[in-house]
Amino acid sequence: MNAIELRGVVKRFGKFTAVDRLDLAIPKGATFGLLGPNGAGKTTTLRMIMNITKPDEGAITVLGQPMGEALQERIGYLPEERGLYRKMKVVDQLLFFAAIKGVDRDTALKRLSPWIDSMDLRPWLQKKTEELSKGMQQKVQFLGTIVHDPEILIMDEPFAGLDPINVLLVKDFFAEFKRQGKTVVFSTHVLEQAERLCDRIGLLYRSKKLLDGTTREIKNSYRDRVPLPPPVEPEPELEKIFIKAVQESGLAAPTTEELR
Amino acid sequence: MNRKLLIVVRREFLQQVRTKGFWIATILIPAIGLAIVGIQVLLNRSLEAKGRVAVVDLTGRLYDALVAEHRSRGSDGEAKDAPSARRGEALEFVRVEATAEGLPEVRKRLNADVQAERLKAYLVLGPATLEKGTAEYRARSVKSDIIMREQVAGWLSRAATKERLRDKGVDPALYEAARVRADLDVREAKDVETGETGKNVGFNIAVSAILFFLIYGSLFAWGGAVMRGVIEEKNNRIVEVIVSSVRPTTLMLGKILGIGCAGLLQYAVWSTLALLVSAPGAMAMMGFVDAPRLPATTILAFVVFFILGYFLYASLYAAFAAPFNTEAEAQQFIMIPMSFLILSATTWFFAFNSPDGTLALVLSLVPFTAPLIMFMRITVQTPPAWQIALSLGLLLLTIWGVAWFAGRVYRVGILMYGKKPTLPEIFRWARQAD
Numbered sequence: 001m002n003a004i005e006l007r008g009v010v011k012r013f014g015k016f017t018a019v020d021r022l023d024l025a026i027p028k029g030a031t032f033g034l035l036g037p038n039g040a041g042k043t044t045t046l047r048m049i050m051n052i053t054k055p056d057e058g059a060i061t062v063l064g065q066p067m068g069e070a071l072q073e074r075i076g077y078l079p080e081e082r083g084l085y086r087k088m089k090v091v092d093q094l095l096f097f098a099a100i101k102g103v104d105r106d107t108a109l110k111r112l113s114p115w116i117d118s119m120d121l122r123p124w125l126q127k128k129t130e131e132l133s134k135g136m137q138q139k140v141q142f143l144g145t146i147v148h149d150p151e152i153l154i155m156d157e158p159f160a161g162l163d164p165i166n167v168l169l170v171k172d173f174f175a176e177f178k179r180q181g182k183t184v185v186f187s188t189h190v191l192e193q194a195e196r197l198c199d200r201i202g203l204l205y206r207s208k209k210l211l212d213g214t215t216r217e218i219k220n221s222y223r224d225r226v227p228l229p230p231p232v233e234p235e236p237e238l239e240k241i242f243i244k245a246v247q248e249s250g251l252a253a254p255t256t257e258e259l260r
Numbered sequence: 261m262n263r264k265l266l267i268v269v270r271r272e273f274l275q276q277v278r279t280k281g282f283w284i285a286t287i288l289i290p291a292i293g294l295a296i297v298g299i300q301v302l303l304n305r306s307l308e309a310k311g312r313v314a315v316v317d318l319t320g321r322l323y324d325a326l327v328a329e330h331r332s333r334g335s336d337g338e339a340k341d342a343p344s345a346r347r348g349e350a351l352e353f354v355r356v357e358a359t360a361e362g363l364p365e366v367r368k369r370l371n372a373d374v375q376a377e378r379l380k381a382y383l384v385l386g387p388a389t390l391e392k393g394t395a396e397y398r399a400r401s402v403k404s405d406i407i408m409r410e411q412v413a414g415w416l417s418r419a420a421t422k423e424r425l426r427d428k429g430v431d432p433a434l435y436e437a438a439r440v441r442a443d444l445d446v447r448e449a450k451d452v453e454t455g456e457t458g459k460n461v462g463f464n465i466a467v468s469a470i471l472f473f474l475i476y477g478s479l480f481a482w483g484g485a486v487m488r489g490v491i492e493e494k495n496n497r498i499v500e501v502i503v504s505s506v507r508p509t510t511l512m513l514g515k516i517l518g519i520g521c522a523g524l525l526q527y528a529v530w531s532t533l534a535l536l537v538s539a540p541g542a543m544a545m546m547g548f549v550d551a552p553r554l555p556a557t558t559i560l561a562f563v564v565f566f567i568l569g570y571f572l573y574a575s576l577y578a579a580f581a582a583p584f585n586t587e588a589e590a591q592q593f594i595m596i597p598m599s600f601l602i603l604s605a606t607t608w609f610f611a612f613n614s615p616d617g618t619l620a621l622v623l624s625l626v627p628f629t630a631p632l633i634m635f636m637r638i639t640v641q642t643p644p645a646w647q648i649a650l651s652l653g654l655l656l657l658t659i660w661g662v663a664w665f666a667g668r669v670y671r672v673g674i675l676m677y678g679k680k681p682t683l684p685e686i687f688r689w690a691r692q693a694d
Contacts, residue, residue, distance in 0.1 A: 014688075050504045052675070069507070077504040081677065083497030087275065099267045100505045144501065 001064060003028045003152055003183035004049055009058035011044050018044040020207040022058070026185060026200065031178055033194035034187040036204035042187040043080055045204070046156050049185075050077050063151065073101050076150035080157045080187075082141050086130040090121070090140055093129060094147060101148035108147050115143055119169070133255075135163045142166075142173065153177055155186040159193060164239050165254075171197065264506045265514050272518025276485065277525060285481075286526050290533050293470075311380030313412070314356045314370055316363070318386040323355050325419035326385075351408070356382070374400055381405070383412070393420055468612075468639035471558070475566050475632060476605050480598070482523045482570060483577040487594060489515050490581040490670070499674045508671040516574040523570065561638040568652075569631025572659050573597055579666035582673030583681045583689075593683070600628035608636060615640045625651050627658035665690050 006024040010017065019041040026032045034042050047053045049060060051067050060067040063074065084093055098108035116122050119139045124132055129140065138161075145153070158170050174197060177184050188194055194201055201218065203211040211218055246254060276282055317323035330353065358366040363384070373379040381399035389395045395416060397409060422432035490512075493499040502511055576597040584590040604623070611620035615637045624634035624647065634651045637643050672689035673681075681689075 047500075047675075052500065052503055072505050075504075077501070079497075079500040079504070081497040081500055083501070085275075085498060086492075086496060087279075096267070096271055097501075100264055100502065102263070141501075 001028055002026060002061075003030070003063060004185065005061045006045075006049070007059050009045075009048060009055045009060060011041075011048060011053065011055050017207050019048070019055070022204075022209055024202055024209065024212060026183060028183055029178070029181045030200045031174060031184045031198050032186075033198035033201045034185065034204065035189070035191060035194050035201055036187075037189055040204040041207045042189075042204055043156055046077075046079075046154055046185070046187060050075065050154060073148060074150055075152045075154055076145040076148065078141065078145045078153075078155040078158055080160065084129045084137055084140060084144075086128070088129055089126055090129060090132070091125040093140065094143055097144035098147045103148045111149060112143055112147060115146075119143075134161075135166055138162060138166050139169065142169065146173070150182075152183045152185065155184075157188060158186050159188065159190065164242060168239070265510050265517075268506060268511055268514025269518040269521065272489065272515050273521045273525075275489075276519055276522035282522065282526070286529050290530055294537075310350050310408075312352045312354055312378075314354045314373070314379050314382035316356045316358045316366060316370070316382065316384045318358070318360055318363075318384070319390055319423075321423060322385045322389060322416075322419055323353070325423055326415055327353050329415040329418045354379075360386075371398070374398060383416075385416075389416070390420055390423060393417060465612075465640075467558070468636060469608075471562050471639070472608060472632060472636050473605070475562070475569060475635060476601060478523055478527075478566060479569050479573045479601055479631070482519055483573040483597065485519050485522075486516055486574045487577040487581040487590060488587065489519065490578050490674075491584060491587055491590060494582070494674055494677075495585055503674065508674060509667040512578050512667060512670045516571065516578065520567075520570050520574065527566075555639075557642065558639045561635050564652075565631045565635040568655050568659065572627065572631065572655065572662060573601070575659065575662045575666040579662070579669045579673075579686075582666075582670040583676060583686050584673075585677065585680075589680050593686075597628075601632075604629045604632035607633070612636060612640060615643070621647065625654060627655045630655050668692070 002025045004024070004026040006022050009019055009022040009024075011019040022041075022045065024045075034045065036042055044053065048055050049062065049067065051069065051072055062071045065071060085096075088096070094112060095105055095108055098105070103111075116125070121136070121139060121143075124136060129137060132140070145155070153173070155170075159167055162170065174184050174186075186197075195215070198215055200214050201211070202209060315323050315326065330351070356366060356370065367384075370379065370382045374381060377400070381397060384396035384398075386395075393416075397412070399405065422435060425432055425435055493502070499511075506514075577594065580593040580596065581590050584593075607619065607623055607629075611617070611623060611633050614620060620633060620637055621643075623629040624637050624643070630651045634643075634648065638648070668690040669686055672692060673686070
């Protein structure tokens with residue numbers, strides 16, 4: 001069964017067609033990357049899947065049902081333009097996100113507790129959001145996205161503007177979701193990320209879909225037409241080197257402030 | 261839907277009520293009101309005649325008559341029982357002996373005394389005072405002590421009148437006994453007595469004006485709060501997170517209701533304070549002897565028109581805030597609803613002065629000025645029922661239309677970043693489908 005299905009979806013803004021006759025099928029349990037340059041129609045597509053804007057033509061089904069309000073509560077959504085109420089306490093903010101998704105206070109706190117500890121957020125819970133560093137605020141945003149234990153996770157450019165620690169955090173989220181058999185959909189214009197994380201991709205360009213399928217299938221079908229890269233010696237990633245260097249230095253762990 | 265609305269209402273309400281600014285305004289505004297009343301009382305005191313006034317009486321009999329009038333009458337010319345000691349400290353007449361020939365010399369001395377502020381002023385009373393009532397009054401400035409001059413002129417008129425009656429062989433006591441002060445008993449021309457009298461007009465005018473400007477100020481303040489709330493959510497980039505689980509119209513309505521509840525809480529605090537202050541003892545202390553109660557219709561009209569006005573203006577503010585990213589950008593469009601409010605305030609006095617006039621009628625029917633002007637008309641003189649019904653009907657219809665427009669614009673506007681839209685573009689959004 002498909003987690004998300006789009007059939008002949010069209011979205012226009014005035015004379016401009018933002019998404020043109022898009023068909024897409026994302027199976028349950030997939031990690032799907034929606035790729036394409038800026039302005040290709042990725043955000044509009046994700047917004048339509050989320051029922052924030054409605055398509056002019058075509059149909060969208062999510063978890064086997066036509067997309068509607070009730071289904072919104074089964075999806076965790078992190079938009080590209082994301083933020084928090086600056087004057088609200090962190091804990092109130094998380095409980096507000098939980099409440100609008102229909103999750104009561106106790107369940108929400110119980111569910112988030114392990115994450116709050118692993119992200120070192122506990123000392124910040126009673127602070128106003130504006131007192132938090134940007135990195136800390138991003139962690140709060142992620143928690144707001146998963147507080148209702150969604151079956152599908154949709155993230156629009158999730159890695160944009162993240163510090164290395166939070167990039168790892170998002171990857172952990174994805175891995176955890178995949179382990180639980182849940183579906184992850186995210187957009188990015190950085191193809192390397194998609195290559196490493198996705199088992200399926202779709203490529204949008206100028207409002208149209210150019211490619212879509214498993215990463216393996218797509219690579220195989222282009223094997224004869226695209227030159228192969230020279231073989232490379234495996235080498236450690238800078239990210240991992242940075243963390244190792246910090247650990248070995250014997251110095252205190254970096255604050256989020258320093259990682260910004 | 262309803263559950264989400266309540267969650268948004270609760271958040272908005274708590275956000276407003278938890279700020280220091282809310283409580284500062286809630287406490288400060290009545291405090292300023294009380295301070296204004298206090299200053300008024302002090303100013304009234306300062307208007308009482310004070311100081312020494314020398315009197316050169318060339319007639320030889322007006323001085324005693326003047327002092328007698330001053331002693332027997334209060335500052336407003338009506339007989340009072342107030343202790344004379346207080347009046348004595350307020351204003352004192354001093355007799356200066358002079359003859360017509362010696363006057364220039366005396367005048368020189370008195371001028372010097374006035375210039376040196378040993379005297380407040382001096383009066384020269386002569387035969388002309390008895391014949392035509394003219395008297396000379398010299399002070400440091402011709403502009404000062406207008407109230408005191410009026411009072412002195414009043415006492416002098418009586419003194420001269422009585423002396424002239426005496427000359428004609430009439431007992432001045434007869435004059436006092438015969439004098440009658442006319443008093444109009446103002447009532448509404450209706451077959452059934454309404455109990456409305458002209459006696460409390462001053463109080464009612466004051467209350468009407470205070471309530472009028474309270475609604476006016478509230479619409480400005482809370483409309484502004486809705487605008488800032490909408491822009492804040494957009495500027496914070498949180499709005500898209502929320503509309504992924506809450507319908508934009510629900511979010512907008514929740515914001516308007518939540519902030520409106522904060523406004524009502526503020527009114528509740530003020531009403532409680534007003535009830536405490538207007539307790540009989542407190543009113544008497546402020547000089548409102550047996551102040552009348554507010555008519556129930558005024559209170560009802562106040563609540564109804566505040567709530568309707570708030571919904572109208574809050575929706576307008578939300579619609580004109582949603583397309584923009586900063587308050588500065590929104591400001592020029594916010595001027596549209598604001599100008600209606602300002603128009604209501606500037607025409608208040610004209611409508612007040614002739615509540616049956618064409619201007620008042622038109623402004624009380626036009627939905628954008630109706631919340632204020634119809635309210636004011638009801639407090640002054642209850643308009644015909646059909647006018648109130650028409651005004652309310654048009655207002656409700658407009659609120660419905662504006663809310664629809666605001667909902668459509670809001671839904672599109674909150675997701676638009678970047679370029680500042682033009683007015684035609686905003687109207688196009690309203691027509692645009694989902």
